[in-house]
Amino acid sequence: MFAAIRSNDINLPLFLHILGSMLVTGTLLTVVGAMILGWRRAGDNTGLTRLSFKTVLWGLFPAYLLMRLSAQWLESEEGLAEAPNTPVWLIIGYVVADFGALLVLVALVLSAVGLRKLRAGNVGSAQRIGRAVGLISVLLLVAYLIAMWAMSAKPA
Amino acid sequence: MCTCDLVGSQHGRRRLRTPGIVKRRRRLLYAVLVDLYDWLLFLHIFSAFIVVSAVTALWALVLATRPGAPVLPPEDAKRFGRFAVPMVGVGMVGLLIFGIWLAIDVDAYDLWDGWILASLILWLLSGWSGARSGQAFEASGTSRRTEGIRLQTVNTVAILAVLVLMIWKPGA
Numbered sequence: 001m002f003a004a005i006r007s008n009d010i011n012l013p014l015f016l017h018i019l020g021s022m023l024v025t026g027t028l029l030t031v032v033g034a035m036i037l038g039w040r041r042a043g044d045n046t047g048l049t050r051l052s053f054k055t056v057l058w059g060l061f062p063a064y065l066l067m068r069l070s071a072q073w074l075e076s077e078e079g080l081a082e083a084p085n086t087p088v089w090l091i092i093g094y095v096v097a098d099f100g101a102l103l104v105l106v107a108l109v110l111s112a113v114g115l116r117k118l119r120a121g122n123v124g125s126a127q128r129i130g131r132a133v134g135l136i137s138v139l140l141l142v143a144y145l146i147a148m149w150a151m152s153a154k155p156a
Numbered sequence: 157m158c159t160c161d162l163v164g165s166q167h168g169r170r171r172l173r174t175p176g177i178v179k180r181r182r183r184l185l186y187a188v189l190v191d192l193y194d195w196l197l198f199l200h201i202f203s204a205f206i207v208v209s210a211v212t213a214l215w216a217l218v219l220a221t222r223p224g225a226p227v228l229p230p231e232d233a234k235r236f237g238r239f240a241v242p243m244v245g246v247g248m249v250g251l252l253i254f255g256i257w258l259a260i261d262v263d264a265y266d267l268w269d270g271w272i273l274a275s276l277i278l279w280l281l282s283g284w285s286g287a288r289s290g291q292a293f294e295a296s297g298t299s300r301r302t303e304g305i306r307l308q309t310v311n312t313v314a315i316l317a318v319l320v321l322m323i324w325k326p327g328a
Binding site: 008011014015018019021022023025026027028029030033034036037041045047048050051054055059145148149152153154155 | 194195197198201204205209210211212220226228232235239240243316319320323
């Protein structure tokens with residue numbers, strides 16, 4: 001059904017958009033997983049905190065860029081910008097992606113600072129920053145879940 | 157009061173509700189009550205997201221346990237693996253169940269369509285290589301690690317191929 005109403009021109013941007021979104025949620029899941037395991041672990045959890053920071057710095061940002069840029073490409077291929085009424089699912093997607101960008105940016109800065117603190121041996125401070133990055137990741141995961149529902153079920 | 161109706165609320169308080177708000181609420185209700193096909197599609201895609209997210213987390217684990225410069229100590233690596241591996245299994249089962257349900261529900265598709273059969277074969281390959289990869293990583297040692305990475309690569313390529321088939325739907 002979906003294939004029947006979809007032009008072949010949008011397949012590549014759609015593939016890149018879905019892949020980017022999956023990589024975004026994958027990197028967020030890694031951060032959240034490391035945070036949960038770190039909380040449950042008694043003693044030193046420097047390794048898990050470092051894994052969170054490195055995942056945000058090397059994984060989350062490129063994945064976000066892939067997801068967001070391909071979304072723009074997809075929108076122009078489908079001509080959604082010229083549509084008289086912007087669909088609800090598209091609005092939800094934009095709101096989540098663009099407000100999410102702010103949170104991604106905050107997580108990036110915090111991770112860079114946290115990694116520097118870890119290298120300087122300031123473990124306590126780095127772990128507090130790690131918890132903040134973990135909470136931001138939980139928020140982003142919930143928001144992306146809502147966006148995923150809106151994008152796939154396309155309500156209204 | 158011309159364009160508004162008064163609506164009683166709990167605790168004896170009364171507040172104004174404009175037709176615009178009623179319209180927006182009705183729109184929201186329609187939004188939640190999407191039909192079965194939309195829910196099946198969401199659950200199918202959600203399962204795919206779980207699989208790819210967990211596989212991404214497992215690749216992060218592979219990178220974090222490089223013998224030259226490990227980020228995670230072995231104990232934490234095993235705990236992280238135990239967190240991510242079951243998610244791959246849950247996602248794979250969801251992917252299969254909702255995928256087959258969708259193929260039955262949608263008149264335009266049949267289970268024996270070429271792209272669906274190819275996806276099922278790739279799903280089997282991905283499941284087999286993922287399970288073998290997990291076993292290889294569990295049994296530590298450099299030679300088994302290389303085997304684990306090779307099998308995880310097969311697993312990832314198979315999943316990406318399924319994604320390609322789901323989007324391009326060749327022959328549909």
